[in-house]
Amino acid sequence: MDVSPAIAMKVLFGADIVRYPLTGIGRYAYELGRRLPGAAGIERVRYLRGGSVLDGLPERPAIGRVQQNNAHLRRVVGSLPMFAEVYLRVEALAQKRALRDFNDYVFHGPNYYLPPHPGPCVATFHDLSMFSWPECHPAARVRRMQKELPKIMKRVQVLVTDSEFTRQEVAVYFNWPLRRIVVAPLAASSDYRPMDIIEVAPVLSRWELHFGRYSLFVSSLDPRKNIGMLLDVYERMPHALRLRMPLVVVGFEGWKSEDTIARLRAGERAGWARYLGFVDEASLPALYAGARVFLYPSRYEGFGLPVLEAMAAGTPVICSNAASLPEVAGVDGAVLIAVDDAEALYEALMRALEDDVWCAEARCRGLKRAAEFSWDKTVAATLIAYKLAGQ
Structure with missing residues (x-):
């Protein structure tokens, strides 16, 4: 399916994962999020970070003491189920208020999660290891994902996966139609190249x-x-x-x-x-x-x-x-x-x-x-998901 440049779409992109350290999913969100504004068929892109809607994607994160402290705080909160639950509820309320006037935007959650968005939603599921390999994750994370992902499946219109393997896995596990799952393979940064x-x-x-x-x-x-x-x-x-x-x-x-x-x-x-x-x-x-x-x-x-x-x-x-x-x-x-x-x-x-x-x-x-992979191809496949969600 092609995405016509004549179809103008407005996109809200979840940017919370774009933070130090920029690991695999963070790199994916950063590379995709910064390319969306220049993509054909996109009228406007805005970014949700915490409880605020921003006009621009945060800069590529670098290490800093504040970021280190925040990362430590997240780990501590995540290890305490009661505090984690309260934190998530407060954050969801703030996001709901921030998004109430954006029902004409497609929301894309690049890291599984979807906030309370009144418009069409797309979510990227990178893998299902929290279901198939729960012993490889902290128990609190497994509990949260096993609780939240079925809820997300009730609200999302289209899913994006990084591979055909994950596409098939998600379709079987959640009994979800394959036609509503789009594969958007990742790419390597241009920093990765042969050097002498x-x-x-x-x-x-x-x-x-x-x-x-x-x-x-x-x-x-x-x-x-x-x-x-x-x-x-x-x-x-x-x-x-x-x-x-x-x-x-x-x-x-x-x-x-x-x-x-x-x-x-x-x-x-x-x-x-x-x-x-x-x-x-x-x-x-x-x-x-x-x-x-x-x-x-x-x-x-x-x-x-x-x-x-x-x-x-x-x-x-x-x-x-x-x-x-x-x-x-x-x-x-x-x-x-x-x-x-x-x-x-x-x-x-x-x-x-x-x-x-x-x-x-x-x-x-x-x-x-x-050389067969590129972030431009990732963007093109993602635009197909946005179009499907808006139909």
């Missing part, structure tokens, strides 16, 4: 890393990311190779990650692992571009943006064939291994670390695949 040794040196030197001499994993460390198997595989490698090509892990500690952190720290003491924790967004492209290979054995993804970012950076990718990841990797953009197949991961990793010719070919294939 000189360009990445300032970032790599910060952690005493060497260009092309480390494997990389980027994600939170919750159980569905399957980093335990990755550590098992690394521990099997020849000792000299492990020391020459250490495993570098980037990301928040995640849920139930204590054992993983302990294993990483032991690997650090032995000289074959480096756990960097959270890394600022400005440094990530260089970390990707400087890696020998990117490893992502995840058991479940709604999209798998790190895989796309690695391909865009010209880094060979080895990932699982779980959920949406084959959609991102395409036919040959990455090496796909069966979920939980440690032997296949070991063999693929050894080839990546030892075969220069294979790596050069894998880089070319990944770059070609990554």
Whole structure:
């Protein structure tokens, strides 16, 4: 379905997720939200942040003490069900007042949630892990999402998903018609691109890393990311190779990650692992571009943006064939291994670390695949969802 430029739509875009740290969903909201005003067929875009309607999207967030304090406050409130419930009710009332005069706008909630909006609504569901992998989330978050999402399904006109896998999953779980679900794949920022040794040196030197001499994993460390198997595989490698090509892990500690952190720290003491924790967004492209290979054995993804970012950076990718990841990797953009197949991961990793010719070919294939994704395509698919919601 095409969206005609002659059809002028007004859009209200939820901007609460555009905040520090700008993780996957935050990046999606930021990239989409800032492109909507220039899209064909859009008459006006306004943004809901808290209880206020703004004329412009907040600037790309950077770290600051106030933002850190706010993030800490949100975590504390979220861990206390009674306070979280009160907070959500107060916020909903403020949003209801703010939106009462915007019933001619399509509201888009880019992070599941919908406020009390009188007009047509679109919501993006990135995955259903809170239903299919509840053990990978804090209990309070699971309770809230399992309570709120069925309510949202009663009020939303059209859903957006990042992948066909999630589209099918949502349709089955909620008994929702496929024709009312639009797939809008994500894209990598233009910051993710091949870089030479000189360009990445300032970032790599910060952690005493060497260009092309480390494997990389980027994600939170919750159980569905399957980093335990990755550590098992690394521990099997020849000792000299492990020391020459250490495993570098980037990301928040995640849920139930204590054992993983302990294993990483032991690997650090032995000289074959480096756990960097959270890394600022400005440094990530260089970390990707400087890696020998990117490893992502995840058991479940709604999209798998790190895989796309690695391909865009010209880094060979080895990932699982779980959920949406084959959609991102395409036919040959990455090496796909069966979920939980440690032997296949070991063999693929050894080839990546030892075969220069294979790596050069894998880089070319990944770059070609990554070029098929763009935020302009994401916007175009999203406009189809807006049009459907307004019908």
